[in-house]
Amino acid sequence: MDTNQLYDVLIVGGGNAALCAAITARQAGASVIVLEAAPRHFRGGNSRHTRNFRCMHDAPADVLTDAYGENEYWEDLLKVTAGHTDEKLARMVIRQTSECRPWMRAHGARFQPSLGGTLHLSRTNAFFLGGGKALMNGYYRAAEKMGIEIEYNAEVNELNFRDGRFHSAVVVRKGFTEVVRAKTLVAAAGGFQANIEWLRSAWGEAANNFLIRGTPYDNGHILRLLMNQGARTVSDPTQCHCVAIDARAPRFDGGIITRVDCVSLGITVNQHAQRFYDEGEDFWPKRYAIWGRLVAQQPEQIAYTIIDSQAMGAFMPPVFPPIQARSLRELADALKLDPQALERTVAEYNAAVRPGKFDHAILDNCSTEGLQPAKSHWARRIERPPYYAYPLRPGITFTYLGVAVNERAEVCFEENRKLDNVFAAGEIMAGNILGKGYLAGLGMAIGTVFGRIAGEEAARRAHA
Amino acid sequence: MPTPNPQTSLVTIGETGKLTLAILQDGERVMRICNACRYCEGFCAVFPAMERRMEFGEKDLLYLANLCHDCGECYYSCQYAPPHEFAVHIPQTMAEIRRQTYREYAWPGALKGLFAHNGLALALGALIAPLLFLVYLYTVATPGVFFGAHAVADGAFYRVMPHGAMVALFSLLGIGVCVAFAAGLYRFWRDLGEPLSTLFDMRALKQAMVDAMTLRYLDGGGEGCAYPDEVPSTARRTFHHLTFYGFLLCFAATSVAAFYHNVMGWKAPYALLSVPVIFGTIGGIGLLIGPVGLLWLKIIRDPETQDRKQSGMDTTFLAMLFLTSLTGFLLLILRESSAMGAVLAIHLGIVAGLFITMPYGKFVHAIYRSAALVLNALDKRRPLKLPVGEI
Numbered sequence: 001m002d003t004n005q006l007y008d009v010l011i012v013g014g015g016n017a018a019l020c021a022a023i024t025a026r027q028a029g030a031s032v033i034v035l036e037a038a039p040r041h042f043r044g045g046n047s048r049h050t051r052n053f054r055c056m057h058d059a060p061a062d063v064l065t066d067a068y069g070e071n072e073y074w075e076d077l078l079k080v081t082a083g084h085t086d087e088k089l090a091r092m093v094i095r096q097t098s099e100c101r102p103w104m105r106a107h108g109a110r111f112q113p114s115l116g117g118t119l120h121l122s123r124t125n126a127f128f129l130g131g132g133k134a135l136m137n138g139y140y141r142a143a144e145k146m147g148i149e150i151e152y153n154a155e156v157n158e159l160n161f162r163d164g165r166f167h168s169a170v171v172v173r174k175g176f177t178e179v180v181r182a183k184t185l186v187a188a189a190g191g192f193q194a195n196i197e198w199l200r201s202a203w204g205e206a207a208n209n210f211l212i213r214g215t216p217y218d219n220g221h222i223l224r225l226l227m228n229q230g231a232r233t234v235s236d237p238t239q240c241h242c243v244a245i246d247a248r249a250p251r252f253d254g255g256i257i258t259r260v261d262c263v264s265l266g267i268t269v270n271q272h273a274q275r276f277y278d279e280g281e282d283f284w285p286k287r288y289a290i291w292g293r294l295v296a297q298q299p300e301q302i303a304y305t306i307i308d309s310q311a312m313g314a315f316m317p318p319v320f321p322p323i324q325a326r327s328l329r330e331l332a333d334a335l336k337l338d339p340q341a342l343e344r345t346v347a348e349y350n351a352a353v354r355p356g357k358f359d360h361a362i363l364d365n366c367s368t369e370g371l372q373p374a375k376s377h378w379a380r381r382i383e384r385p386p387y388y389a390y391p392l393r394p395g396i397t398f399t400y401l402g403v404a405v406n407e408r409a410e411v412c413f414e415e416n417r418k419l420d421n422v423f424a425a426g427e428i429m430a431g432n433i434l435g436k437g438y439l440a441g442l443g444m445a446i447g448t449v450f451g452r453i454a455g456e457e458a459a460r461r462a463h464a
Numbered sequence: 465m466p467t468p469n470p471q472t473s474l475v476t477i478g479e480t481g482k483l484t485l486a487i488l489q490d491g492e493r494v495m496r497i498c499n500a501c502r503y504c505e506g507f508c509a510v511f512p513a514m515e516r517r518m519e520f521g522e523k524d525l526l527y528l529a530n531l532c533h534d535c536g537e538c539y540y541s542c543q544y545a546p547p548h549e550f551a552v553h554i555p556q557t558m559a560e561i562r563r564q565t566y567r568e569y570a571w572p573g574a575l576k577g578l579f580a581h582n583g584l585a586l587a588l589g590a591l592i593a594p595l596l597f598l599v600y601l602y603t604v605a606t607p608g609v610f611f612g613a614h615a616v617a618d619g620a621f622y623r624v625m626p627h628g629a630m631v632a633l634f635s636l637l638g639i640g641v642c643v644a645f646a647a648g649l650y651r652f653w654r655d656l657g658e659p660l661s662t663l664f665d666m667r668a669l670k671q672a673m674v675d676a677m678t679l680r681y682l683d684g685g686g687e688g689c690a691y692p693d694e695v696p697s698t699a700r701r702t703f704h705h706l707t708f709y710g711f712l713l714c715f716a717a718t719s720v721a722a723f724y725h726n727v728m729g730w731k732a733p734y735a736l737l738s739v740p741v742i743f744g745t746i747g748g749i750g751l752l753i754g755p756v757g758l759l760w761l762k763i764i765r766d767p768e769t770q771d772r773k774q775s776g777m778d779t780t781f782l783a784m785l786f787l788t789s790l791t792g793f794l795l796l797i798l799r800e801s802s803a804m805g806a807v808l809a810i811h812l813g814i815v816a817g818l819f820i821t822m823p824y825g826k827f828v829h830a831i832y833r834s835a836a837l838v839l840n841a842l843d844k845r846r847p848l849k850l851p852v853g854e855i
Contacts, residue, residue, distance in 0.1 A: 051503055110687060127506075130540075130541030130685070131501075131541055131543065132503075133542065134503075141694075250549060253548065256503070256543075257470065316502075
């Protein structure tokens with residue numbers, strides 16, 4: 001980090017979007033510095049925990065099977081966001097995902113065919129060999145080789161603006177405060193999900209019970225600084241990618257292994273031992289992203305998925321062992337639920353289960369009748385001990401409140417104020433496309449596409 | 465909430481008592497984390513094998529650890545690697561299980577101490593054995609023969625050490641080594657939970673042989689593995705191939721020579737362009753470059769993935785291979801000089817030393833790795849076992 005130098009492009013953040021921007025800008029001839037708040041071991045933001053990215057393709061292509069066209073991709077996105085998206089930007093991302101892979105490969109990305117437990121995604125998602133941390137290792141290696149300066153433990157405290165333009169960043173590193181100047185800024189510092197206080201201002205006390213699945217470094221500080229400068233925002237602070245994860249997971253950084261994949265096989269009750277949503281509404285990969293929010297809306301933000309021995313083993317093995325009991329009463333005791341209430345809930349559910357042919361691979365005809373809420377598929381009586389429970393809490397992956405951008409990744413400011421050297425990529429602007437809901441692999445798709453655009457535009461602006 | 469979590473193990477007691485409780489617990493804990501994550505399944509055989517197991521008791525850990533080729537990819541790719549609080553370090557965990565495997569399955573058990581005393585093993589192989597040969601051959605040789613100059617003539621070597629004695633000694637050593645290997649393999653296979661019959665499954669054996677000969681799982685899923693550091697590289701595979709095929713060619717050279725001697729009646733030393741010498745030379749070159757390369761990679765390997773406890777064992781074996789080849793070449797060069805007697809004695813001593821130390825050093829990885837590869841081939845054909853709790 002050279003405080004005397006005027007860099008062409010300063011990138012705040014060190015995840016997928018940041019590195020895509022850095023590499024693209026450097027390729028365009030710009031001098032680039034990346035300021036990553038995390039230490040080297042934890043570099044890469046949430047990308048460290050990712051596994052794949054959603055990829056449009058018109059015919060089978062290397063690791064991707066069949067075809068996944070622009071319209072189908074768009075329809076999927078429209079469905080999960082319920083219209084909370086920007087069609088122009090979304091379609092641009094979708095189209096560009098079809099061209100990313102060779103570029104990614106050239107800069108250290110390795111892909112693999114989807115294997116155990118993820119076969120259903122082989123058509124839509126390209127998997128990184130070894131996951132997102134391996135991808136980031138590859139990008140960092142490429143970046144270092146290209147002469148991109150990378151600073152770890154470099155927390156940006158302030159952004160200085162002069163004459164209506166970005167001027168410099170105040171960086172705290174190893175206890176020292178330094179000022180780094182650059183012609184352009186790419187904000188790729190993630191969402192604000194690790195900032196519990198901010199979450200609390202949106203969710204109230206419920207936020208105290210949220211778990212953060214990814215990096216503890218995404219405190220939203222850069223987002224806040226841009227908002228203070230009058231950046232227009234998209235989505236709202238309660239919207240996020242939020243899944244139901246094991247309540248025993250650590251507060252931060254538990255990642256993928258905290259998942260619980262048996263909701264659709266049993267029933268899920270709240271603290272009052274009451275069911276609150278159709279567990280069998282659709283395939284789990286299409287529903288996992290709504291359950292975090294559902295649990296967040298329950299008292300004390302806790303829920304319990306309950307299965308019997310019939311369902312045990314028919315899902316991806318969670319890292320936490322189940323809470324196990326020989327009877328429902330005993331299970332209720334272990335979970336500190338009202339035993340009578342739990343027995344009643346299960347009895348009512350069991351009585352409502354209609355005979356059918358169970359098949360977890362299809363939307364089968366095992367459903368309940370006359371039960372509120374219904375269980376539409378995979379409803380089997382819970383009657384074979386031992387009984388098992390997994391406690392659930394909301395696990396936030398990333399928040400959607402972000403800065404509005406245009407198709408050049410430029411941050412849009414209020415009153416059409418010109419600030420022509422500020423760009424954003426990744427989670428900090430994902431809300432433009434993902435105002436609500438989630439589609440597996442979309443975060444990385446947005447980060448990759450907008451990262452590259454931001455890098456290219458920033459380099460061009462710096463040379464203008 | 466119950467206590468077991470990613471930082472503690474569900475295991476409270478060992479099964480066969482071969483592995484320490486501490487490593488059983490660490491192995492179970494990290495495999496449970498890996499099995500819930502599965503991001504690494506494209507790298508090698510270990511993770512797909514793990515997915516077929518679901519439970520991680522002693523037999524499963526013995527199997528998975530010995531299936532691991534120690535390429536390091538999973539460590540660099542792991543979102544839970546230290547300093548993450550889950551502290552998943554597969555290369556380290558697997559290396560420790562392998563270390564305990566090699567030691568605990570050594571036969572006879574009285575010699576397993578050699579694993580802990582690599583200096584002693586090296587001294588035995590590289591110093592004591594050659595010295596004994598020098599003393600022995602000098603003592604038994606007819607005066608003038610040991611230090612005499614020799615024309616390349618039929619049977620020059622055997623005037624220093626009679627053919628019968630050479631065959632008898634090395635056959636005895638060879639048989640002893642094979643018995644030691646077989647005893648270790650038998651007990652290992654049994655502890656993997658397999659009946660002896662499955663070890664002779666021809667399809668599985670063939671698959672395992674192909675996997676071993678090609679080092680199929682030492683490619684990090686395509687571009688090479690993270691050895692000596694995180695940059696994908698094929699260096700280790702290359703040096704291992706040089707070592708392995710060098711060793712094989714040297715072995716072939718000896719076999720052809722035995723055939724020449726016993727069937728054709730042609731006596732060593734053989735001409736420079738004879739099959740045994742050509743095989744021995746090419747193999748010997750492999751055995752010079754390969755071990756040096758492997759040792760060099762080991763020295764520069766990222767300290768994060770090193771298992772220092774095994775450095776001595778690895779180095780000893782590599783040194784013995786290198787010395788075998790080096791003294792072989794010396795013999796080839798000096799076989800017509802007056803030094804031939806001494807060089808032959810040293811070479812034979814080193815070879816004997818290599819034999820003696822083989823069952824108590826790094827060589828045994830070939831035995832247990834191959835067994836794990838056989839089991840891997842078998843496991844792939846078996847119907848998926850239903851995991852815990854299924855009734």
